Amino acid sequence: MIDIESIDRMIKRIRAESPLIHCITNTVVQNFTANGLLSLGASPVMSDAPEEAGEMARLAKGLLINIGTLHDETIRAMEAALRSANEAGVPAVLDPVGVGSTTFRTKAVQRLLTLGRFTVIRGNVAEVANTIGRSLPIKGVDGGTVSRDIAVDVARQAARALGAVVAATGPEDVVTDGERTIIVQNGDPLMSRVTGVGCLLGAVVAAFLSVEGDPFRAAAGALIAYGIAGEMARETLSQRPESGAAVLSGAYGIAFLDALDALHDGAIDRRARWTVPGEMTSFNI
Amino acid sequence: MIDIESIDRMIKRIRAESPLIHCITNTVVQNFTANGLLSLGASPVMSDAPEEAGEMARLAKGLLINIGTLHDETIRAMEAALRSANEAGVPAVLDPVGVGSTTFRTKAVQRLLTLGRFTVIRGNVAEVANTIGRSLPIKGVDGGTVSRDIAVDVARQAARALGAVVAATGPEDVVTDGERTIIVQNGDPLMSRVTGVGCLLGAVVAAFLSVEGDPFRAAAGALIAYGIAGEMARETLSQRPESGAAVLSGAYGIAFLDALDALHDGAIDRRARWTVPGEMTSFNI
Amino acid sequence: MIDIESIDRMIKRIRAESPLIHCITNTVVQNFTANGLLSLGASPVMSDAPEEAGEMARLAKGLLINIGTLHDETIRAMEAALRSANEAGVPAVLDPVGVGSTTFRTKAVQRLLTLGRFTVIRGNVAEVANTIGRSLPIKGVDGGTVSRDIAVDVARQAARALGAVVAATGPEDVVTDGERTIIVQNGDPLMSRVTGVGCLLGAVVAAFLSVEGDPFRAAAGALIAYGIAGEMARETLSQRPESGAAVLSGAYGIAFLDALDALHDGAIDRRARWTVPGEMTSFNI
Numbered sequence: 090m091i092d093i094e095s096i097d098r099m100i101k102r103i104r105a106e107s108p109l110i111h112c113i114t115n116t117v118v119q120n121f122t123a124n125g126l127l128s129l130g131a132s133p134v135m136s137d138a139p140e141e142a143g144e145m146a147r148l149a150k151g152l153l154i155n156i157g158t159l160h161d162e163t164i165r166a167m168e169a170a171l172r173s174a175n176e177a178g179v180p181a182v183l184d185p186v187g188v189g190s191t192t193f194r195t196k197a198v199q200r201l202l203t204l205g206r207f208t209v210i211r212g213n214v215a216e217v218a219n220t221i222g223r224s225l226p227i228k229g230v231d232g233g234t235v236s237r238d239i240a241v242d243v244a245r246q247a248a249r250a251l252g253a254v255v256a257a258t259g260p261e262d263v264v265t266d267g268e269r270t271i272i273v274q275n276g277d278p279l280m281s282r283v284t285g286v287g288c289l290l291g292a293v294v295a296a297f298l299s300v301e302g303d304p305f306r307a308a309a310g311a312l313i314a315y316g317i318a319g320e321m322a323r324e325t326l327s328q329r330p331e332s333g334a335a336v337l338s339g340a341y342g343i344a345f346l347d348a349l350d351a352l353h354d355g356a357i358d359r360r361a362r363w364t365v366p367g368e369m370t371s372f373n374i
Numbered sequence: 375m376i377d378i379e380s381i382d383r384m385i386k387r388i389r390a391e392s393p394l395i396h397c398i399t400n401t402v403v404q405n406f407t408a409n410g411l412l413s414l415g416a417s418p419v420m421s422d423a424p425e426e427a428g429e430m431a432r433l434a435k436g437l438l439i440n441i442g443t444l445h446d447e448t449i450r451a452m453e454a455a456l457r458s459a460n461e462a463g464v465p466a467v468l469d470p471v472g473v474g475s476t477t478f479r480t481k482a483v484q485r486l487l488t489l490g491r492f493t494v495i496r497g498n499v500a501e502v503a504n505t506i507g508r509s510l511p512i513k514g515v516d517g518g519t520v521s522r523d524i525a526v527d528v529a530r531q532a533a534r535a536l537g538a539v540v541a542a543t544g545p546e547d548v549v550t551d552g553e554r555t556i557i558v559q560n561g562d563p564l565m566s567r568v569t570g571v572g573c574l575l576g577a578v579v580a581a582f583l584s585v586e587g588d589p590f591r592a593a594a595g596a597l598i599a600y601g602i603a604g605e606m607a608r609e610t611l612s613q614r615p616e617s618g619a620a621v622l623s624g625a626y627g628i629a630f631l632d633a634l635d636a637l638h639d640g641a642i643d644r645r646a647r648w649t650v651p652g653e654m655t656s657f658n659i
Numbered sequence: 660m661i662d663i664e665s666i667d668r669m670i671k672r673i674r675a676e677s678p679l680i681h682c683i684t685n686t687v688v689q690n691f692t693a694n695g696l697l698s699l700g701a702s703p704v705m706s707d708a709p710e711e712a713g714e715m716a717r718l719a720k721g722l723l724i725n726i727g728t729l730h731d732e733t734i735r736a737m738e739a740a741l742r743s744a745n746e747a748g749v750p751a752v753l754d755p756v757g758v759g760s761t762t763f764r765t766k767a768v769q770r771l772l773t774l775g776r777f778t779v780i781r782g783n784v785a786e787v788a789n790t791i792g793r794s795l796p797i798k799g800v801d802g803g804t805v806s807r808d809i810a811v812d813v814a815r816q817a818a819r820a821l822g823a824v825v826a827a828t829g830p831e832d833v834v835t836d837g838e839r840t841i842i843v844q845n846g847d848p849l850m851s852r853v854t855g856v857g858c859l860l861g862a863v864v865a866a867f868l869s870v871e872g873d874p875f876r877a878a879a880g881a882l883i884a885y886g887i888a889g890e891m892a893r894e895t896l897s898q899r900p901e902s903g904a905a906v907l908s909g910a911y912g913i914a915f916l917d918a919l920d921a922l923h924d925g926a927i928d929r930r931a932r933w934t935v936p937g938e939m940t941s942f943n944i
Contacts, residue, residue, distance in 0.1 A: 117404040117420050119687040119728075123854035128908045133854070134757070135687050138730045141763035148760065158404075160423045160447065162730065187419070190433065193426035282635075284408035284418070338413045339631025346909025350852075402689040402705050443689075445708045445732065472704070475718065478711035567920075569693035569703070623698045624916025 090269050090365075095301070096310040096357050102300035104130035104353055108150035110295050111174075113137045113167050115157025115186065118285030121342070122153075125289040128349035131296040138162070143169035147177045151295030154201065155184040155288050156194055164197050171205040180208040180298035183253075184291035188212070189219030202251065208304045209254045210247065211291040217257045218243045221250045234259060241270060241366045254304045256294065258287065262312050266305040273309065274362040275316025277323050283342040290315055293349075309363075317360045318348035375554050375650075380586070381595040381642050387585035389415035389638055393435035395580050396459075398422045398452050400442025400471065403570030406627070407438075410574040413634035416581040423447070428454035432462045436580030439486065440469040440573050441479055449482050456490040465493040465583035468538075469576035473497070474504030487536065493589045494539045495532065496576045499525045502542045506532045519544060526555060526651045539589045541579065543572065547597050551590040558594065559647040560601025562608050568627040575600055578634075594648075602645045603633035660839050660935075665871070666880040666927050672870035674700035674923055678720035680865050681744075683707045683737050685727025685756065688855030691912070692723075695859040698919035701866040708732070713739035717747045721865030724771065725754040725858050726764055734767050741775040750778040750868035753823075754861035758782070759789030772821065778874045779824045780817065781861045787827045788813045791820045804829060811840060811936045824874045826864065828857065832882050836875040843879065844932040845886025847893050853912040860885055863919075879933075887930045888918035 109132045114122055123133040136145040139162060146152050152174040154167045174181045185198045198220060201207075210220060214235050218225040223243060225235065235243075244257040248267035257263045262273040280286045294311045301307035322344035326336045394417045399407055404420050411418040421430040424447060431437050437459040439452045459466045473483045483505055486492075495505060499520050503510040508528060510520065520528075529542040533552035542548045547558040565571045579596045586592035607629035611621045679702045684692055693703040706715040709732060716722050722744040724737045744751045758768045768790060771777075780790060784805050788795040793813060795805065805813075814827040818837035827833045832843040850856045864881045871877035892914035896906045 115420070116401045116686045117408050120405055120690055120854055123687050124909065124912065127852050127854060134760075135685070135728055136757075136761070137728060138763060140731065141729070141761035144761045144763070158420055158422060159426070161425065187421075190419075191421070191426035191429045193423060193429070282412050284405055284412060335632075335636060337632035337635040339409065339628040339635065342409065342631075343628055343909040343913060346912075347905075347907035350907040350909065351905060400705070401686045402693050405690055443705055443707060444711070446710065472706075475704075476706070476711035476714045478708060478714070567697050569690055569697060620917075620921060622917035622920040624694065624913040624920065627694065627916075628913060 090271055091306050091309040093358050093361055095306060096314055097355070099297050099301050099307065099310050100314060100352055103296050106300065107132045108296055108299035109134055109148060110151045110153065110292055110299070111136065111146050111149035111170065112153045112292050113142060113163065113170055114153060114155035114288060117157060118288040121285035122289045122292050124346055125349055126292055126296060128346045129293060129296060129352065133292070137166045139165035139169055142166035143173040146170035146173040146179060149179055150299035152179050152181040153184065153292045153295045154181065155186055155291055156188070156197055157186040157288060159194060159197055167201060168204055171201060175205045180295065180304065181206070182209045182211055182291045182295045182298070183207040184211045184288060185216050185220050186288065188216050195219070207251070207253050208298055209256060209294050209308050210251060211256045211258070211294055214240045214243055214257045214259055217247045217255055221247045237261060237272065245270060254308045256308045256312055258290065262316070264305065264309045264312055269305050270366050271309055272364045272366065273312045273316055274364065275313055275320060275360065277319040279323065279336065279338060279341045280319045282338045283345065286345065313361050313363060314352060314357060317356055318345060318352055320360060321348035321351065321356060375556055376591050376594040378643050378646055380591060381599055382640070384582050384586050384592065384595050385599060385637055388581050391585065392417045393581055393584035394419055394433060395436045395438065395577055395584070396421065396431050396434035396455065397438045397577050398427060398448065398455055399438060399440035399573060402442060403573040406570035407574045407577050409631055410634055411577055411581060413631045414578060414581060414637065422451045424450035424454055427451035428458040431455035431458040431464060434464055435584035437464050437466040438469065438577045438580045439466065440471055440576055441473070441482055442471040442573060444479060444482055452486060453489055456486060460490045465580065465589065466491070467494045467496055467576045467580045467583070468492040469496045469573060470501050470505050471573065473501050480504070492536070492538050493583055494541060494579050494593050495536060496541045496543070496579055499528055499542045499544050502532045502540055503528045506535045522546060522557065530555060539593045541593045541597055543575065547601070549590065549594045549597055554590050555651050556594055557649045557651065558597045558601055559649065560598055560605060560645065562604035564608065564621065564623060564626045565604045567623045568630065571630065598646050598648060599637060599642060602641055603630060603637055605645060606633035606636065606641060660841055661876050661879040663928050663931055665876060666884055666931070667925065669867050669871050669877065669880050670884060670922055673866050676870065677702045678866055678869035679704055679718060680721045680723065680862055680869070681706065681716050681719035681740065682723045682862050683712060683733065683740055684723060684725035684858060684862070687727060688858040691855035692859045692862050694916055695919055696862055696866060698916045699863060699866060699922065707736045709735035709739055712736035713743040716740035716743040716749060719749055720869035722749055722751040723754065723862045723865045724751065725756055725861055726758070726767055727756040727858060729764060729767055737771060738774055741771060745775045750865065750874065751776070752779045752781055752861045752865045752868070753777040754781050754858060755786050755790050756858065758786050765789070777821070777823050778868055779826060779864050779878050780821060781826045781828070781864055784810045784813055784827045784829055787817045787825055791817045807831060807842065815840060824878045826878045826882055828860065834875065834879045834882055839875050840936050841879055842934045842936065843882045843886055844934065845883055845890060845930065847889040849893065849906065849908060849911045850889045852908045853915065856915065883931050883933060884922060884927060887926055888915060888922055890930060891918035891921065891926060
């Protein structure tokens with residue numbers, strides 16, 4: 090389904106081509122998202138005005154729509170950008186942050202899904218469930234944890250209902266197009282303690298989509314690479330003489346950007362860790 | 375009035391319960407505020423649209439309203455959120471950034487104070503004075519320094535006029551409910567050279583309010599813990615082999631987030647430093 | 660044209676006077692811009708509402724208008740601030756981010772240039788060219804590279820057409836008022852891999868304008884000091900024991916803020932590097 094060589098190739102192509110990724114994302118994480126894309130080798134643009142979002146999306150190689158801080162004006166920008174991206178064949182990623190927590194978010198997501206097509210939906214399991222109207226508990230913008238079986242079931246159902254690849258993240262990540270499914274096991278618990286690590290992932294998936302035509306492989310590759318960066322960040326910090334044993338959240342956010350910058354040195358090979366539903370144990374490749 | 379054990383208990387409860395804190399704050403510091411709350415163990419949500427702010431505030435355990443980058447639309451979100459928070463019994467913190475510097479800010483604050491109740495007002499001494507129409511010089515968003523006597527007088531007057539606990543920050547911080555008053559002496563000068571350290575404090579106070587029913591004790595505990603984090607940040611940086619004697623503002627902002635993350639290890643006990651008005655000397659506990 | 664002593668003097672005056680710099684800038688870089696100004700010793704304020712931008716600009720010693728994330732409401736704030744700044748004699752800097760990439764941006768820039776006067780225009784070469792309707796290829800918000808001859812020609816033409824000092828940045832930076840021209844050669848390639856380093860420069864130029872009456876010398880001094888900070892950031896990072904040879908983009912952004920904070924220790928003297936058009940080689944002073 091996915092192999093190390095093709096993930097390496099995607100990363101190399103992103104660095105070589107520096108694809109322009111148009112992000113309409115929440116104001117909390119715009120800076121971190123732009124820096125993360127630059128660290129990875131891509132080129133961010135953050136236009137979120139209805140007057141220009143359609144024109145900008147057409148110039149891009151990938152589009153991210155993230156509803157974290159939604160406004161009436163932003164919704165109109167999202168609609169214009171999605172329409173343009175669909176017309177121009179630009180792959181689009183939706184991150185339905187906090188969908189289900191307020192009516193405003195739920196309606197905005199429903200409207201976007203009616204208006205156009207997304208190539209990948211990226212959210213935690215609760216957000217993915219809420220996107221298709223299947224209820225799971227949700228607290229603010231962070232979901233709780235569910236069993237792997239439920240996560241896989243929700244992700245597959247969403248993928249089929251929405252005709253998109255779904256990347257449902259959590260302690261383990263599920264990537265599925267409704268037929269093929271893998272469980273990505275790379276990552277680090279601190280990734281959920283830094284604002285924007287989840288949101289940046291949507292932009293990273295868009296960058297992978299810009300260089301890989303199969304959206305399932307692009308999303309799987311992005312999530313494996315991303316989880317590995319999360320592990321590399323911890324390793325770097327634990328080498329700092331002054332930090333002792335503690336790896337803390339402030340420094341971790343910066344080390345994570347550094348890890349994305351360092352991803353090109355063949356780091357994928359030794360570390361990739363995934364499995365498939367039904368397998369009892371994970372395996373390293 | 376306040377004791378070490380209860381501050382420790384508040385911090386532990388925040389980490390255990392991860393209270394959702396709804397922040398309507400300025401776009402300059404949204405990222406830093408979200409990261410600071412996560413470092414402390416709380417859970418941030420940053421919704422600032424009038425269409426959903428009321429619904430979101432009801433889900434939260436604490437609300438922060440910060441007027442740093444005010445817009446007409448944000449004011450409407452603030453009003454909806456404040457009304458909801460008051461109805462639902464969610465404690466609300468106001469940070470009147472730069473009030474008095476423009477008519478727009480002054481009117482917005484007056485209107486909010488008419489519309490609803492705040493549990494705590496957090497600002498520098500000039501902002502606190504301007505909130506009650508008492509003039510002190512103010513330059514942009516940073517206040518100057520005044521004597522302790524004036525700071526205490528302004529804070530007490532504001533607390534009585536507004537029926538709220540006032541936390542007036544500066545080289546020393548004054549916390550008062552109009553009757554009880556303490557001067558918090560923890561902190562570090564670099565805290566004022568990193569954008570958002572003042573603004574994040576409002577969110578941290580909201581997190582403390584969510585776990586402590588006495589707002590004076592919650593605010594005092596928050597300011598002591600926060601000042602201690604500021605001291606810990608300097609200590610960590612001065613241990614770095616490459617930095618020599620210099621502790622600089624960029625690294626300090628990150629080290630401050632790390633210090634909030636490290637606050638749980640009993641750091642309060644050895645370091646807490648406060649006094650009361652009228653005492654000539656401070657004392658350590 | 661410019662000398663080390665006067666750059667040192669500008670930096671010292673900024674630190675002594677802490678000039679208030681009013682920034683109407685994009686939401687991606689507001690935090691980094693505010694922190695950069697604080698690190699340098701200036702005092703940022705980020706008001707971008709039409710209701711107060713005019714009033715705020717009058718209180719400031721310098722104004723930055725950056726169109727990176729343009730909205731209809733922000734344009735109205737920019738217009739009010741520019742008018743006020745012009746009336747009050749406050750120097751104004753324009754950063755026309757991505758002008759030429761969408762009609763919305765191009766029209767906004769044209770309208771601002773009709774409405775008022777800018778003291779300095781700061782952009783990459785492609786943006787400077789697009790500001791005067793001279794076409795060069797532009798991809799998103801980053802320009803490509805052109806020869807020094809073209810860069811100088813474009814910058815001079817723009818300076819004359821707009822009656823402003825132009826700072827056209829790239830691998831080398833061109834600063835010109837149409838008559839005097841220098842090529843600043845300080846800097847580091849990583850500066851273009853951290854979001855906001857270009858945008859912060861506009862704010863730094865505004866701070867230098869607040870303490871130096873000759874805008875050409877202020878802009879040249881700002882760019883030399885800024886490039887030197889970029890070099891200092893790399894040096895600090897390469898001393899870290901855990902980093903080995905790698906200097907990576909996440910840590911670089913923080914080290915850059917630290918370098919601005921450390922700029923006062925006479926660092927300019929040993930490092931300043933510029934030349935003039937027509938010279939074949941650069942020279943150190």
